[in-house]
Amino acid sequence: MAVVKLVADYAVEPCIGCRLCDIVCPSNAIEMVGRKPIIDDALCIGCGRCVDRCPEDIMWMEERAAPLTVTVRPEAAPQDAVLALLDKAGIDPAVSVCVCTLTPASEIAAAVVKGAKDLEEVCAMTGMRSGCGIYCVAPALRLLQAAGRDMKPPKAHRWYPSTLSLWDVPAEALARYPDAFIEEDRKAFDPDGKYAPLPENAR
Numbered sequence: 557m558a559v560v561k562l563v564a565d566y567a568v569e570p571c572i573g574c575r576l577c578d579i580v581c582p583s584n585a586i587e588m589v590g591r592k593p594i595i596d597d598a599l600c601i602g603c604g605r606c607v608d609r610c611p612e613d614i615m616w617m618e619e620r621a622a623p624l625t626v627t628v629r630p631e632a633a634p635q636d637a638v639l640a641l642l643d644k645a646g647i648d649p650a651v652s653v654c655v656c657t658l659t660p661a662s663e664i665a666a667a668v669v670k671g672a673k674d675l676e677e678v679c680a681m682t683g684m685r686s687g688c689g690i691y692c693v694a695p696a697l698r699l700l701q702a703a704g705r706d707m708k709p710p711k712a713h714r715w716y717p718s719t720l721s722l723w724d725v726p727a728e729a730l731a732r733y734p735d736a737f738i739e740e741d742r743k744a745f746d747p748d749g750k751y752a753p754l755p756e757n758a759r
């Protein structure tokens with residue numbers, strides 16, 4: 557969950573239409589119409605990346621008239637589906653996927669169960685990635701992969717689609733690098749053998 561107090565804006569006239577603000581926006585709040593960015597205030601999670609990236613320095617953050625609360629309550633989605641997805645991805649429901657907003661894995665899973673198609677929609681629904689935008693990406697992508705979503709980034713240079721875990725290391729690598737103790741780590745993290753690699757086509 558995030559309480560978003562700021563929203564992005566920009567000065568139309570000096571804009572050169574470079575599209576960098578659109579490319580870096582984590583929640584797809586910016587769409588280029590012709591060569592001008594249009595900001596959807598309802599999707600802006602207030603991260604400020606567009607402001608940081610604008611080469612013309614013509615973007616800014618301003619206070620919203622009222623804070624926007626962005627959240628998907630985990631209990632609002634079917635619990636069996638949420639827990640099954642978390643199990644499939646091998647992620648504990650209570651772990652904080654986004655350490656900036658303290659968004660738990662159960663909320664990210666609920667957003668996916670409720671229909672988030674890609675990382676940008678998860679961000680817009682939960683507010684994750686509005687802080688550092690680093691640590692939350694891999695587990696959120698893993699949940700999307702486990703749900704069988706199309707892993708092609710919608711726009712260039714947003715994220716790397718491959719997020720591997722201990723369970724995705726191929727047998728050939730296990731045999732070649734026994735000193736990495738991958739199998740021992742798997743047993744330590746998952747003594748009941750609950751987790752499995754994601755399907756090849758999901759990576």
Ligand code: SF4
Pocket residue numbers: 563564577580581582583584585586595599600601602603604605606607
């Ligand atoms: S979400 Fe971030 S990058 Fe996107 S419009 Fe809002 S402040 Fe800019």
Ligand code: SF4
Pocket residue numbers: 566570571572573574575576577578593609610611612613614615
């Ligand atoms: S990054 Fe700045 S100059 Fe480039 S399209 Fe966005 S507002 Fe215009």
